[in-house]
Amino acid sequence: MTNDLTQILLGTALLAGPAAAGAAALLGRDPVRASSAASRTLAGGAAAALGLVVATFADGPVDVTGFEVTPAVALVLVLVLATGATVVGFASRSLRHEPYQAGFATTASLVVGAAAVLATTTDLLVLAAAWTATSLFAVRLVATGPAGGAPASPMRRSFVVADLFLVGAVAALVVASGSTAIADLETGGVLAVAAGMALVVAAAARSAGVPFHRWLPASTAAPTPASALLHAGVVNAGAIVLIKLAPVTTASLPAAALAVALGGVSCIAAEAIMLTRA
Numbered sequence: 485m486t487n488d489l490t491q492i493l494l495g496t497a498l499l500a501g502p503a504a505a506g507a508a509a510l511l512g513r514d515p516v517r518a519s520s521a522a523s524r525t526l527a528g529g530a531a532a533a534l535g536l537v538v539a540t541f542a543d544g545p546v547d548v549t550g551f552e553v554t555p556a557v558a559l560v561l562v563l564v565l566a567t568g569a570t571v572v573g574f575a576s577r578s579l580r581h582e583p584y585q586a587g588f589a590t591t592a593s594l595v596v597g598a599a600a601v602l603a604t605t606t607d608l609l610v611l612a613a614a615w616t617a618t619s620l621f622a623v624r625l626v627a628t629g630p631a632g633g634a635p636a637s638p639m640r641r642s643f644v645v646a647d648l649f650l651v652g653a654v655a656a657l658v659v660a661s662g663s664t665a666i667a668d669l670e671t672g673g674v675l676a677v678a679a680g681m682a683l684v685v686a687a688a689a690r691s692a693g694v695p696f697h698r699w700l701p702a703s704t705a706a707p708t709p710a711s712a713l714l715h716a717g718v719v720n721a722g723a724i725v726l727i728k729l730a731p732v733t734t735a736s737l738p739a740a741a742l743a744v745a746l747g748g749v750s751c752i753a754a755e756a757i758m759l760t761r762a
Contacts, residue, residue, distance in 0.1 A: 500529020501597020508589035515585035519576030526569035533561035567716035568596035599717025646689035653682035680739030687722025
């Protein structure tokens with residue numbers, strides 16, 4: 485594929501979330517049409533991301549200022565956008581006649597848009613902004629529905645922890661590296677070690693790892709589509725960030741050990757809960 489075409493595909497994929505949110509907001513007086521329009525727009529973004537999968541496998545990574553798409557990243561984009569399109573499309577039927585239906589479609593689209601930027605950016609500041617935006621929109625999404633903000637309270641507390649640690653890690657990396665580019669990450673020194681450990685804590689809090697796991701079951705009290713959409717780059721955002729910033733965490737023994745410890749404890753706790761609770 486030509487370079488111009490791959491850039492168009494990337495732009496289409498990244499703009500699908502904001503465009504879907506705008507369509508849902510404009511059609512807010514007809515919630516069913518709003519949800520359907522948002523779903524179709526996200527589906528178009530997913531199709532563009534699928535085109536990027538083909539392009540990156542055939543011709544190599546797509547690199548635009550501040551963004552880069554490898555075959556793996558393109559597959560993540562397909563996951564995020566296709567999940568968003570499916571969930572919002574389902575919500576056009578499952579939330580029919582609910583007063584918050586159009587608002588749900590708008591917020592869900594913003595979640596997907598922020599997650600798409602998070603997956604593709606090569607700039608630390610943009611990554612921190614996309615991470616924080618995903619948190620804000622996801623909490624707002626879970627707060628929709630008749631239960632109001634009750635399901636979102638545990639989530640909000642965990643996400644505040646995740647955001648603070650992620651932003652702190654990014655600040656430390658920018659100071660240590662003297663650059664905001666992920667390609668220029670500094671992997672040695674006290675600041676890099678501290679940033680690596682902070683990234684692991686941020687990922688655990690976002691991914692509902694122990695001891696930050698209580699928010700995930702609480703979120704099931706939100707409307708079903710809200711809980712489903714958390715798999716479009718929200719719960720799995722911690723893993724995405726750890727992979728993107730792997731040079732920092734893998735080069736630091738304390739950060740790697742902390743990741744193994746939190747992951748191991750989470751697996752054991754989940755197994756124990758599964759065996760002892762209905």
